[in-house]
Amino acid sequence: MRMVLDLIIIGAGPAGITASVYAARKKMNFLVITKDVGGQAAWSSDVENYPGYQFVTGPELVAKLQEHMQKYGIQMKENEEVIELEKKDKVIYIKTTKAGYEAKTAIIATGKKAKEIGVSGEKEYKNKGVAYCVTCDGPLFAGKDVAVIGGGNSALDAAIQMMNIANKVYLINITDDFTGDSVMQEKIKNSPKVRILRNARVESITGEKFVKGINIDTRGRKEYLEVKGVFIEIGLMPNSWFAKDLDKNERGEIKVNCANETNVPGIFAAGDVTSVPEKQIVIAAGDGAKAALGAFRYLARLK
């Protein structure tokens, strides 16, 4: 007979890691299952708004969070992806790519992954010039011309990173407005390396073996830009597909109330995978703590 754990935490970004530290302090019998450690935070170049750190890179912050986990000797199954999650009677059954687990409560903190733009050439040239993570792939384009697609914080972050690496950066935004931080917008405006294209839509990505350029439509005006790299930073999709019984919003985000409870009692969610509007490291961490304390109280009521 398999042991039914108190709690399974799925994901180990800022939300999952914080939840695990709180669960450990409450001496819960639990496990963390995750594909990778750090989540989106691991791919951020500069984090300037995590309180307590004036300036820290994403990987540095993740390392700090991980140290915190290790201090408590938290059990973690890495490189393991959850493919099914279902609650029957009072038990949550979790199936992964490697095994099966049972628990009385679960916290889903699986975050998001990059959205595709859906134009011709995108799939064809993926990893051949088309990329979704500047921190990972930026250095490959040192001294070359690149395009960054998007207008939010992650696009601005990508443009700033590439300003320091590439020869020229085209920042291509489908609307007139950038939604990212003003501080970042100014850095970009002050750089002679960046050309900003507003109201511009990518029509296709072209090349031979690797990307050679992109076709742009700016309010009817067509343009071909010669670039070796295309960073697509148009947003993220929640990793929520495996949680079939949970209520989700139109973006596929798991709906939670203020206490990070989902519609299924005993199942909590925290961080970027949820319907909480702000996607910020400190908010994910705070909500991870709420979810863990919520799971603890739920268990106390069960007994």
Added chain:
Amino acid sequence: MRMVLDLIIIGAGPAGITASVYAARKKMNFLVITKDVGGQAAWSSDVENYPGYQFVTGPELVAKLQEHMQKYGIQMKENEEVIELEKKDKVIYIKTTKAGYEAKTAIIATGKKAKEIGVSGEKEYKNKGVAYCVTCDGPLFAGKDVAVIGGGNSALDAAIQMMNIANKVYLINITDDFTGDSVMQEKIKNSPKVRILRNARVESITGEKFVKGINIDTRGRKEYLEVKGVFIEIGLMPNSWFAKDLDKNERGEIKVNCANETNVPGIFAAGDVTSVPEKQIVIAAGDGAKAALGAFRYLARLK
């Protein structure tokens, strides 16, 4: 004519400081008004559950948060207490012990203060043996016998601090159960210096010039404990009295929704002053970020 600011943040604990960092990054025209810096966190001895710091004292963490604020050159009015807050038409009028201010939005992050136990001798011997802050006053009782009243995390924290300072610590809890972290409970159980009294009610605090002892009733059994210090750690009261038009719950906490909005549009609240059930540094910080981003979006809609 006075300038109407974009935002006034009231309080500079973890919630207010985080809100200010987010507001600064959004280039809002704002001001922080606060009685003191750090809030309750400044009085915590050991913080082991703020993600990213395995171990940090409350004052150290507050110093880190403050450095973060200073980096952005945030304008702060210290030693200034808000005594009135009112919204008329579209302007929020704030009166402090020193001046008057006007703003389009406000974030209330004024936290909590210690609750009194309400027994005879408590008021009389305040600062003459009766104390509400171990971090501040603990060292005055080095080598002496003290009592700590309460059963939650702050009482456990107080008992642990006093274990290292006092000669003997009586930990007096009105119920059978301690609600604080198991990790802390174990530290206390393993200390020969601590005597735990359960189901015990303080009847009075007695003394002459200073405290000499307390009278305890344990399910009808009376006992007199000779102590020089009494630390009252039975909980906290929200600093919300000045915000007369805001909806509050039965504990006086300002009611907020998941987006940290109060019932008055443009007025947000975050941290321990709110109805959010968990009082944790990382949760206050996360909610401070939510409130600032909420205020930013509210202003964008105004324009």
